[in-house]
Amino acid sequence: MQKIFLIARSEYLRRVRTKTFILTTLLAPVLMFAVIALPVALAVFTEDDSARRIALVDETGRLAEPLIEALPSAYAIEVVDEPVDSLRAQVLDGRLDGFFVLPEGLMDGTSGATYYGRGGGGLSQQMALQGALRDAVRRRRIRDVGAGDEVLALLDERANLDLVAVSEEGDAADRAVISSIIGYMLGMLIYVAVLIYGMMVMRGVIEEKSTRIVEVMASSARPYQLMMGKVFGIGAVGLTQLTGWSVLMMVAGVLAGPLMAMAFSPDIMNGPGVNMPEGVATGDLPFDPAALASVLTPGLLVSFVGFFLGGYLLFSALFAAVGSAVEQESDAQTLQFPVMLPIMLPIFFLPYLIEKPDATLSVFLSLFPFSSPIMMTVRMTVTSVPAWQVLLAFVFLGLGFMVMIWIAARIYRVGILMYGKKATLRDLWRWARTA
Amino acid sequence: MPLLQVEHVTKRYGNLTAVDDVSFSAEPGRIFGLLGPNGAGKTSIIRMITYIMVPDTGQISLGGQPVGPETQPRMGYLPEERGLYKKLKVGEQLVYFARLKGMSGSAAERAVRHWLARFDAADWYGKKVETLSKGMQQKVQFIVTIVHGPELVILDEPFSGLDPINAELLQEVIAELRNAGRTVLFASHRMEQVEQICDDICLIAEGRVVLSGPLREVKRQFGSNTVTLVFDGPEGWLDALEAEGAVSVLSRTAGHVTARLLNATAPRRVLDAALAAVQEVYHFELHEPPMDEIFRMVVGGERTPAELGTT
Known part of the structure; x- marks a missing residue:
């Protein structure tokens, strides 16, 4: 046990002190933050401050006023009566940004309006124009049948729908959208983390073998101790990095808040120009801290760390076994496939599991040790899983990794001494049986 | 009383018998040469002594105790193919290996500094291994082998790749170890080195002992x-x-x-x-015939000294 600790400590320190580790730990969140924030920031800051000059050919004669009212103030509207050809020319030489043509039939729905522009402007502009037009036409139609201002005001009244999830612990607001987003994220996080740190174990074993350190090591400690020391050491590296990332992400989240608010401010979201479904309040948006907290419960976070560690232990032992059988990383391709397959497979079942978290297959996948690290974490995020099932998943996972480590150690202790001929899967199996 | 005893050890890999009923013993204060061409089974024997592998049959004991995890700290092993952690500093690396052999942190550090000084390398302590030349790295590897003061020192082709000055230094240290009562097991196929430094030899060919005994006596057999x-x-x-x-x-x-x-x-x-x-x-x-000639006669013809005809 003391030797495992010594080895784990050396493995840990050797990696944590490298520039690569420090840089990836610091830069990965910056990068992710950049990926999320940059487009938003770009959209916000490059937004054209100058008013958009738009001409309006109103053949109905009574839509101009409500449309101008419905469009955001950034649009400078000029009602004109010119032929389409001349307006086109103005758009082409830049005097106009675009123009609407509202035919007579628009009021009774027999024909549609047309907007001529130079293209571009993105989804937001399209939504703004479309929303404003629909709003204007509806208001005009209602006014035409004689409705007064109070009727129009009724249209703006909200009609909220609250979704409530019923469970034994009591009813709670259903956070279906946010919980599936977070479920996906946590599942992918475990998948990526197990893969990254499992590969790190494999690479470490290959390095020791190709630099021939392993023979001296094997004359000082048992192969099992070497393997477990490496697995624990790199597991600690993983925990350190994940912790570093979450801290940095929280900081980034705090910084990202104002940006998000700018991008999705109620002014834009629920502004008169955008036709958002009525009843969507900012409180229901995925980045609302209260909603996040209601999904990311302490129990889930503890289980997340537990399932990450369990999954990592299970698979990293197998990665170590694969690494022991080859002398360079490129030779590991075919051998590592059977290890990576069970890590990747659950990802294909994620949509199903999120859709039907309590189906038999979902329950099975969340208990089966090879898939439970990802699947149980996701299930716990999207539904309330009975505590006994979570415990059972941990018990199975524990048994699973004990069996895997036992098999892997047998392969490892033969593999580290094998040089020259390339080992096949069958060789590995033979080593595990006869070692 | 020999320190190391190898008795009727056999090791098979599949159909290949790599080590076939090998017996020998090595005594403290003497240098024991384990000789044989490449592929004769030297490395397999050493791996069983160091408890990296387990023999199929036969026993190996160190000071009367069967080899196992407990005997590993009492041995130092310099493999023929050897390496170090490139990114790790020399001192830290040596302390790590010494501690794996059961030394306490402070004792390990003292021993590391002592041996670095003995090899004129005291200022390497804080250097990364990758900045050292190949010859310098070999010195570090040798220190890894002896830093924890093992009773049995196993050196597999220790001179390969060393320049003459370092080879001489190494030879000096090996002599010191012998004079300090350590048992040195020296594995090689380079016969002139064997003649220079070994007290006893055991010649292995195709997994079997073909010749063994004190070097002088062995040579005398060939007249x-x-x-x-x-x-x-x-x-x-x-x-x-x-x-x-x-x-x-x-x-x-x-x-x-x-x-x-x-x-x-x-x-x-x-x-x-x-x-x-x-x-x-x-x-x-x-x-008397040189050792490499004896080696050639015995291994090449598989004949005993008597059959070879003496004057």
Whole structure:
């Protein structure tokens, strides 16, 4: 046990002190933050401050006023009566940004309006124009049948729908959208983390073998101790990095808040120009801290760390076994496939599991040790899983990794001494049986 | 009382018998040479002594105790193929290996500093291994082997790749270890090194012991049937002697020849033939066959000394 600790400590320190580790730990969140924030920031800051000059050919004669009212103030509207050809020319030489043509039939729905522009402007502009037009036409139609201002005001009244999830612990607001987003994220996080740190174990074993350190090591400690020391050491590296990332992400989240608010401010979201479904309040948006907290419960976070560690232990032992059988990383391709397959497979079942978290297959996948690290974490995020099932998943996972480590150690202790001929899967199996 | 005892050890890999009923023992204060061509089974034997592998049958014991995890700290092993963690500093690396051998942190650090100084490398302590030359790295690897003060030091081809100065330093340290009562097991296929430093030898071929005992005794078994002649002049007389089956030439460079006497040829026949043909003879000596010749005779023909015919 003391030797495992010594080895784990050396493995840990050797990696944590490298520039690569420090840089990836610091830069990965910056990068992710950049990926999320940059487009938003770009959209916000490059937004054209100058008013958009738009001409309006109103053949109905009574839509101009409500449309101008419905469009955001950034649009400078000029009602004109010119032929389409001349307006086109103005758009082409830049005097106009675009123009609407509202035919007579628009009021009774027999024909549609047309907007001529130079293209571009993105989804937001399209939504703004479309929303404003629909709003204007509806208001005009209602006014035409004689409705007064109070009727129009009724249209703006909200009609909220609250979704409530019923469970034994009591009813709670259903956070279906946010919980599936977070479920996906946590599942992918475990998948990526197990893969990254499992590969790190494999690479470490290959390095020791190709630099021939392993023979001296094997004359000082048992192969099992070497393997477990490496697995624990790199597991600690993983925990350190994940912790570093979450801290940095929280900081980034705090910084990202104002940006998000700018991008999705109620002014834009629920502004008169955008036709958002009525009843969507900012409180229901995925980045609302209260909603996040209601999904990311302490129990889930503890289980997340537990399932990450369990999954990592299970698979990293197998990665170590694969690494022991080859002398360079490129030779590991075919051998590592059977290890990576069970890590990747659950990802294909994620949509199903999120859709039907309590189906038999979902329950099975969340208990089966090879898939439970990802699947149980996701299930716990999207539904309330009975505590006994979570415990059972941990018990199975524990048994699973004990069996895997036992098999892997047998392969490892033969593999580290094998040089020259390339080992096949069958060789590995033979080593595990006869070692 | 021998420190290391190997008794009837056999190891098979599939159908291949790598080590076949090998027995030998090595005593404290002596250098034991484990000799044999590549693939003879030397590395397999060493791996079983160091408990990296387990024999199929037979026993190995260190100081009367069967080898196992408990005997590992009492041995130091320098493998033929050896490496270090490139990114790790020399001092930290040595302390790590010493601690894996059971030393406490402070004792390990003291021992590391002592040995670095002994190898004129005290200022390497904080250097990364990757900044060292190959020769320097070999010194570090040797320190890894002995830093924890093992009773049994196993060196597999320790001189390969060393320059003459470092080779001499290493030889000195090996002698020191012997004089300090350690048991040194020296594995090699380089026979001239074996002759220089070993007290006892065990010759392995195809997994079996073909010859063993104290070096002097082994050589004496083969008798003084070899002549060396240093001369100036033509060499045709030598070909004539060889053609009639009187001698077999072992090594031959301009003006320097070593030959084995065959069929009870008298040493002076060689001298006479030479004197009749060459201008000058500087040196003539009758001696025991060199180790590499013994090695060739025994391994090549699988014959015992008795069968080889002595003078």
